[in-house]
Amino acid sequence: LAKTTQPISMDSYEGQEVNITCSHNNIATNDYITWYQQFPSQGPRFIIQGYKTKVTNEVASLFIPADRKSSTLSLPRVSLSDTAVYYCLVGDAGTGGFKTIFGAGTRLFVKA
Amino acid sequence: SQTIHQWPATLVQPVGSPLSLECTVEGTSNPNLYWYRQAAGRGLQLLFYSVGIGQISSEVPQNLSASRPQDRQFILSSKKLLLSDSGFYLCAWKGNSYEQYFGPGTRLTVT
Numbered sequence: 001l002a003k004t005t006q007p008i009s010m011d012s013y014e015g016q017e018v019n020i021t022c023s024h025n026n027i028a029t030n031d032y033i034t035w036y037q038q039f040p041s042q043g044p045r046f047i048i049q050g051y052k053t054k055v056t057n058e059v060a061s062l063f064i065p066a067d068r069k070s071s072t073l074s075l076p077r078v079s080l081s082d083t084a085v086y087y088c089l090v091g092d093a094g095t096g097g098f099k100t101i102f103g104a105g106t107r108l109f110v111k112a
Numbered sequence: 113s114q115t116i117h118q119w120p121a122t123l124v125q126p127v128g129s130p131l132s133l134e135c136t137v138e139g140t141s142n143p144n145l146y147w148y149r150q151a152a153g154r155g156l157q158l159l160f161y162s163v164g165i166g167q168i169s170s171e172v173p174q175n176l177s178a179s180r181p182q183d184r185q186f187i188l189s190s191k192k193l194l195l196s197d198s199g200f201y202l203c204a205w206k207g208n209s210y211e212q213y214f215g216p217g218t219r220l221t222v223t
Contacts, residue, residue: 032210043202043214102156
């Protein structure tokens with residue numbers, strides 16, 4: 001599985017756009033990029049997933065350059081409730097099951 | 113809709129005692145099932161995953177074991193707990209998509 005590298009923590013203010021970048025230099029051809037959000041004492045929650053270019057849903061956007069060696073999660077106009085840990089995962093949902101490796105994640109602090 | 117249950121929610125156990133945590137999934141069949149552990153302030157550590165009944169893959173050699181006696185039941189066990197087994201234990205399932213769904217977790221404190 002490709003190893004991922006993310007910033008340990010980030011600070012932001014309410015209403016700002018937040019971009020969290022994840023490096024995955026050894027990403028394989030079959031790998032997808034998935035982002036999760038985790039609040040204290042809860043399990044992670046799926047945010048968004050992509051393979052290449054740009055993916056957008058009602059929560060976030062995911063930007064993936066052509067070489068796929070990195071990806072950027074973009075959260076528009078964050079609020080205090082977006083304070084959480086964000087994990088970037090890279091993996092292949094092959095026939096052997098989807099083995100997942102969570103890194104340390106990025107702790108986002110949103111201030112008023 | 114699919115639901116994942118874990119129990120107990122919290123547990124305090126002495127060192128050397130046994131452990132059994134149970135996870136069940138409703139509303140889906142033949143899911144991939146996962147056990148994770150999260151130490152305080154740390155990321156998630158994959159412990160076991162299963163693609164079917166009786167099929168268990170272990171990721172971390174330690175004093176924990178897992179079993180899948182039924183399609184939608186996943187059990188995490190230990191014969192003798194260590195202090196280092198304390199943490200937040202999460203069960204998750206995955207269907208046909210890449211997305212994993214996590215249970216509410218069990219907070220285990222080994223004293």
